[in-house]
Amino acid sequence: MKAHLSSQIKLDRIPKRYYRPNDAFELTALTRFEKINTEIDEGTEEGSVHIANEISDLIHKCNAENRPCVLALGAGLGTHTVYKDLVRLYKEGKISFSNVVVFNISEFYPLNKNARGTTHILREYLLDLVDIKPENIFTPLANGEKENIFEFCRDYEKKIESYGGIDLALLEMGPLGNLAFNEPGSQIGSTTRLMLLSSESRHNAASLYNSTENVPGSAITIGISTLLTTKRIIVMGWGENRAAIAKEAIEGCVSDSIPASYLQQHKDAKMVLDLSAAENLTRISTPWLVTSCEWNDKLIRRAIVWLCKITGKPILKLTNKDYNDNGLSELLALFGSAYNVNIKIFNDLQHTITGWPGGKPNADDTFRPERATPYPKKVIVFSPHPDDDVISMGGTLKRLVDQHHDVHVAYETSGNIAVGDEDMMRYVMLMGGIAKKFHFDTPEFLAKHAEITEFVKNKKEGDIDLADIRYLKGQIRQGEARTACNYIGVKPENVHFLQLPFYETGTIKKGELTETDKNIVKDLLLKVKPDQIFVAGDLADPHGTHRVCLDAVLAAIDDVKEDEWMKNCRVWMYRGAWAEWEIDHIEMAVPISPEELRQKRNSILKHQSQMESAPFLGDDERLFWQRAEDRNKATANLYAQLGLASYEAIEAFVEYHPL
Structure with a gap:
């Protein structure tokens, strides 16, 4: 079974040389707006393999130097595929974690005894599946009172220093450009500390706690300064919902409103994106600004729509000067004039519009998106x-x-x-109320009704619904x-x-x-x-x-x-x-x-x-x-x-x- 076909959907739209240039000269031209070393892979799976291989090479290098390999690891969803590949390499006998030291980058606070936190995730996806020594695992899991947090965070920093610093930090870029729980507004000099979580971060963590309301309101996180002092740092971003923030972090100015932009000031930082996350970068989105293009109908349409937004004009009012002033003179050379390009794209867009999504019967469908026959479909x-x-x-x-x-x-x-307990109980109470009237108040029904009611009444954070509740x-x-x-x-x-x-x-x-x-x-x-x-x-x-x-x-x-x-x-x-x-x-x-x-x-x-x-x-x-x-x-x-x-x-x- 081909299980990841969706990851290939965009490959026919983006020439490979835009994200895998042939030589260093072309790479320099394509990335002239990028201020962070950025690797673009076709999909999440390919990118994860590349990252896992880099970590494997680092572990072997540290072993050859007869010293521990110190990693700082995040637990975001995007890291899980990397950990899967690391576990695969371990099971194939290609790496060992016996000489690896791991510092968890962040952890929720306060964390209830049985709640799933980032430490639990790291163990589930990586640490419990390899041969790392338990004494080589460190996490900012603070169980003490809040007045002792400052001292706890300081000790965590000292523990990192005692190992000579971090060889490589691996984490996912958050939807707001956050690095771990370093939220927008985090300062470049920040070290390990307690952070109040934004509503966005709590929402993203809802999968661990069944709802946003149950997510702890704060977390302990390694700070920006600590991350920037690591010898190497790899930050990944997968999917279209990272595209806008990735462009800001990579091509924009350094700003505390986008913590990932601080990577511009690290001497060995790398951003790893899949094509979906990279789609807003200049070399992918508007390649005519950095290279000669391989023009096709879709790219021409993209360029003209972009030009309309830049100039504030509709398509048919664009002029030769508009094209020349905005880096699109290649199109004038190809088509002879702005008018010829304008008419082509206007007609292309016009032909996408149809009031007959299933095809219009007995009509000429030459320029319609759907066929006239068969009808009905x-x-x-x-x-x-x-x-x-x-x-x-x-x-x-x-x-x-x-x-x-x-x-x-x-x-x-x-x-x-996605059905709340309150919505379900409305139906359960209804059934209980009409059971006698409609003669289904059997002992079996009443017992089941009582069981469901009692379960919901005593339901705790992290409890999995009964099978009957999921059915309802x-x-x-x-x-x-x-x-x-x-x-x-x-x-x-x-x-x-x-x-x-x-x-x-x-x-x-x-x-x-x-x-x-x-x-x-x-x-x-x-x-x-x-x-x-x-x-x-x-x-x-x-x-x-x-x-x-x-x-x-x-x-x-x-x-x-x-x-x-x-x-x-x-x-x-x-x-x-x-x-x-x-x-x-x-x-x-x-x-x-x-x-x-x-x-x-x-x-x-x-x-x-x-x-x-x-x-x-x-x-x-x-x-x-x-x-x-x-x-x-x-x-x-x-x-x-x-x-x-x-x-x-x-x-x-x-x-x-x-x-």
């Missing part, structure tokens, strides 16, 4: 959770139904962990999804709940994608044999549920791509509530009228358990329907600013071509 919309379909493409989904296509919706996971929460999500589908007009028999096993762990941490998950998706594909597939293409979090669900669908498609029906099937990727495809990637833009936008909102509101009380709304105060509307309106506004028709909102899609 068999369509499958894959939704990672039981609301992503309506949040992300509710307007398009309604169009497909109204235009008489045979629409199936497949919910890949139960989404049960899953049924709540299913009921809401069916209601939303019914509102849109999807046939009841066309609503599928796949319950992919990787998700059903009972905790926020999910299992690995397996053949079983892929085969469940594959069975549905073979049963329906669709003409059109819609799938969530979120790439922001390389380890999240959306990414795993995408990989499950792509792996299933890979298995059937040679089937005759699949050769005539098109696969469209949509995005989630937080971000939209960049306009140079959009291949189908479906306009949404004000009335359709209200219908989309109503379908999202059918998912009542995911309104204000949902545990994973994050720090964005907007509700899901508000985020979705703002995103769709922003896309429509961008089209209008470029000089195209002005719509209330637009949902956008990118076609996936099986590799």
Whole structure:
């Protein structure tokens, strides 16, 4: 099974020489705006292997010098794939940790006895799986009173000094540019200390504690000064949600508002990014500013949209001078004039717009994103959770139904962990209240009712829900999804709940994608044999549920791509509530009228358990329907600013071509 196909989605858009230049001269030209040594890898897996090999080489070097190898390690989610590769190297007999000393970079404070902290994570993913000596593991796990914290932090610094300092620090860059728990505002001279955590940091740690509210409000962290005195430092960033902050840290000015920018002042610091995290860097995003380009339609579109934003002009008003003044004279040489480029890109964007997402029957489809035939089409919309379909493409989904296509919706996971106990108990109390009236007040039911009620009453932080509770929460999500589908007009028999096993762990941490998950998706594909597939293409979090669900669908498609029906099937990727495809990637833009936008909102509101009380709304105060509307309106506004028709909102899609 090809389990990581989503990591290759962008490879056909970015020439390799932009991130793997042929020689030092070309590298110097490409990276002229970069102030930190930056390595860009095709995907998380490749980047993790490179980092693990560097650490392995360092361990061997220290062994040859007959001294311990002192590592400072972070426990962020992005480090886990590196630790997996280090464990692999150890099991293959290629490295030993017997002469390695590890300092945990940060730990939550205060930490309850049974709570999962960063020390627990390091042990789970690395330390307990290799031959490191217990006495060589140090962590800022302070159990004393707060008045002793200062002394504890000072002693931690002295312990580092006693080993001659840190040979290499490895950590993940946080979403705000934080290094470990060195939050924005951290000073360059800061050492190990107690830090109050921002709401963003607490939100990111919610997976350890089942909700943001349970995350400790502070942490002890090695400071910026300590990190900058390490002999080497490697900071990684994976996924699109690190792209904006990576550009600021690497190409911007040193600022305490972006702690990762302090790496510019380290003599041997390296940032390791995958292509998704690097997409905003100049050499990837606007390569015409640093090199001659390998122009294709997508890159030309990106350049023209960028030029429109720079000049504040719509496409058809751009002039030769605009091109020359902004580094795009190559396009004038290729096309002869600004007018020729403008017309081409204007028409390209115009042809992405369609009110017929399933194809318009009996129409010339030469310049339409979807084929006119067959009509009606068999369509499958894959939704990672039981609301992503309506949040992300509710307007398009309604169009497909109204235009008489045979629409199936497949919910890949139960989404049960996103149902709060209070929402579930509302149903439990209802069942208890009507049990006698409807004659199901059996001893078995009453015992189960009492068991669930007692469990929730005494539930503690970190407790995994009973299987029956997870089942009830899953049924709540299913009921809401069916209601939303019914509102849109999807046939009841066309609503599928796949319950992919990787998700059903009972905790926020999910299992690995397996053949079983892929085969469940594959069975549905073979049963329906669709003409059109819609799938969530979120790439922001390389380890999240959306990414795993995408990989499950792509792996299933890979298995059937040679089937005759699949050769005539098109696969469209949509995005989630937080971000939209960049306009140079959009291949189908479906306009949404004000009335359709209200219908989309109503379908999202059918998912009542995911309104204000949902545990994973994050720090964005907007509700899901508000985020979705703002995103769709922003896309429509961008089209209008470029000089195209002005719509209330637009949902956008990118076609996936099986590799």
